[in-house]
Amino acid sequence: MYLRYPGYKKPETNIVFHQQDGRWLRTNVVREYFKEVCKRAELPVLSPHALRHSHAVHLLEAGANIKYVFERLGHASIKMTADTYLHVTKKIEDGALELYQRYTERK
Structure with missing residues (x-):
């Protein structure tokens, strides 16, 4: 800009x-x-706060580490970030299940 x-x-x-x-x-x-x-x-x-919330959720859905999101948002604690933004979305749930399935198939 x-x-x-x-x-x-x-x-x-x-x-x-x-x-x-x-x-x-x-x-x-x-x-x-x-x-x-x-x-x-x-x-x-x-x-405008909805943009912040969407950004945080999209980062988490994309696989970003919760610590990174916590630091990016500038929260006082990682617990606050997790409690606020880490509600399980369908995309996060599906991604976690896919990771688990790939893990179990390797064994």
């Missing part, structure tokens, strides 16, 4: 939503903008 918009300043911290001068956007501004984008795209209106 910074290459396309040379007037934008890269923020000093690792924030996602920021103003062109690098300062963070207020939560209510992000929420309202996101709501408008969802409506224009004719999608269900979700909160």
Whole structure:
């Protein structure tokens, strides 16, 4: 984004939503903008936090280690990450069963 918009300043911290001068956007501004984008795209209106949740679940479904996801999200404990995001999805369950089947076939 910074290459396309040379007037934008890269923020000093690792924030996602920021103003062109690098300062963070207020939560209510992000929420309202996101709501408008969802409506224009004719999608269900979700909160920006839904993106974080989806990202974490997709990482886990793809086989990412829970420790990596915990560090990426910046949670206080790995238990918090597991309790929040490691609900068993059909994809995670199928993947685990497939791994187990391959393991037992080797013996």
